[in-house]
Amino acid sequence: MQKIVPNLWYDGNAREAVEYYVSVFSNGRIVGGSKYPESASDGLADFQQELAGKDLTIDFEILGTKFTAINAGPDFKFNESVSFVVPCKDQEEIDYYWEKLSAYPENEQCGWCKDKFGLSWQIVPENMEELMSKPGAFKTMMRQHKIVISEY
Numbered sequence: 001m002q003k004i005v006p007n008l009w010y011d012g013n014a015r016e017a018v019e020y021y022v023s024v025f026s027n028g029r030i031v032g033g034s035k036y037p038e039s040a041s042d043g044l045a046d047f048q049q050e051l052a053g054k055d056l057t058i059d060f061e062i063l064g065t066k067f068t069a070i071n072a073g074p075d076f077k078f079n080e081s082v083s084f085v086v087p088c089k090d091q092e093e094i095d096y097y098w099e100k101l102s103a104y105p106e107n108e109q110c111g112w113c114k115d116k117f118g119l120s121w122q123i124v125p126e127n128m129e130e131l132m133s134k135p136g137a138f139k140t141m142m143r144q145h146k147i148v149i150s151e152y
Contacts, residue, residue, distance in 0.1 A: 005067065005068055006067050006084075007068045007070060008068070009070055009072050009075075010072070010117070011072075011074045013117070014057075014058050014069035015055050015058060017069055018058045018060045020115075022060055022062065024100045024101065025062040025063055027063065028061065028063075029060065029061055030058060031059045031061055033055060034055075034057045035053055035054065035055060035056055036051040036052055036053060037052065037053075038053050056070065057070050078118040079118075079120075080112065080114070083120035083121055083122050085121075085122040086122065086123050087125070087126040087128075088123060088124065088126060089125075090125075091125075091148070094124075094125065094146065094149070097123045098113060101113055101121050105145070108145035109145060110142060111128075111141070111147040113145075124147055131149070131152040137152055140152055
């Protein structure tokens, strides 16, 4: 059993985000979730009435890792201080994930990209540590947006 489950905060678009992620990752799947109560008598506050019966949480898995997405409002946004690393077997896999997940070119560097929901990803080769041991590797990485293995 996975002891830590990342909980991702969305402003009403958790379902859209989860469906996108499970489409990007070939083994992605939705595994459960919960709904907001239907009425105030069930605990829904007056200011939450527009959420009645809608998704509260959506549990999903990608690449063997379980996540929870929550529709919780506009209070918090993703930033680059948290990212998910996707180790890739080759350039083809790097290119695939980069094409699917990179939505903000101004936020790209060193294999990091940000998706259309604002979540940051690190799309890197499985052997990144080995590549970084080569002369000039740090300089190469710092000038790259998407990692291009052949440049190391």
